[in-house]
Amino acid sequence: MRNAVILPNGLVLTTDNSAGIGEKLDDVVSIDDDVVSYFAGRVTLMEQWAAGAHPVSIIVHNFSGSKSWNKYVAGIEKLFVDLGQSCPVITGSTESNMEMLQSAMAVTMIGEKKEKSDQDFTWYVYGMPCVGGEVLEESEKIADTKKIWDALNCGLVQRVWPVGSTGIAEECKRIGLRGELENWDVEKSAGPATSVLLGIANNRIEEAKLHFGKYFEIIS
Structure with a gap:
């Protein structure tokens, strides 16, 4: 939590x-x-x-x-x-x-x-870190709340962990991950949760990639 x-x-x-x-x-x-x-x-x-x-x-x-x-x-x-x-x-x-x-x-x-059945999952990050004016100017890069909601309701997403001002790397530490992502600024503030860590059901990874699209990467 x-x-x-x-x-x-x-x-x-x-x-x-x-x-x-x-x-x-x-x-x-x-x-x-x-x-x-x-x-x-x-x-x-x-x-x-x-x-x-x-x-x-x-x-x-x-x-x-x-x-x-x-x-x-x-x-x-x-x-x-x-x-x-x-x-x-x-x-x-x-x-x-x-x-x-x-x-x-x-x-x-x-x-x-809400009651839900747990499945094995893998952590991914969805949405690029944006802060201040970037949140509106680069809105296509930020996590889409509706996509997360739909994925939660169908069991595609097993866990949600929003990223704020401390950045992706710091939030990853809190859940025991190294937080390494190629070509992503993992130290940058994600403002109003423009990036979100998502636990994706292991048997639905390919479906998740199609659902979330471009700004969606596995976390190591």
């Missing part, structure tokens, strides 16, 4: 945050608020999958002001539209008393574990 907390009742809690990225004048990266929440939600969702769960409730923590709330909600809803799934109920809070100079928000998801 990655950055997830298992609550006493068995529910799974995951979260991700974003700061200095959005629509405020002093933000380091200027981008629409709905895009910010989409990618924060994407990371939080894949943390759920890493724990073998899927969200049933979503909480948004908004420090950017009241005008950002609807956009943050819209971005998370689009994430689930892209999966072809109904979006869980979204609740949360907005800091409206103090005006912040930069945008800040967080997404928390509460999920339920």
Whole structure:
């Protein structure tokens, strides 16, 4: 499991945050608020999958002001539209008393574990590390959340391990792999989980190569 907390009742809690990225004048990266929440939600969702769960409730923590709330909600809803799934109920809070100079928000998801039968698998990496403006400028290189979701549901993918700011090599260490990839920058930040480590069922490797396409490599 990655950055997830298992609550006493068995529910799974995951979260991700974003700061200095959005629509405020002093933000380091200027981008629409709905895009910010989409990618924060994407990371939080894949943390759920890493724990073998899927969200049933979503909480948004908004420090950017009241005008950002609807956009943050819209971005998370689009994430689930892209999966072809109904979006869980979204609740949360907005800091409206103090005006912040930069945008800040967080997404928390509460999920339920999904039953699945384990198969032997081999670790692959899917999606190139991208950060900042590259996430939109080179979107064809990043891991497609819908492809991962479909592969999870049909048993093609047995494990999910999103890669963030520490890079591919560091995440590989956490699961006991050397993290060597030819012609990939394994030290570079993968931003909002643009790269994902996937445990592919050993009897479906060729199928997985066709399903995930170009940016999909075995990890040693």
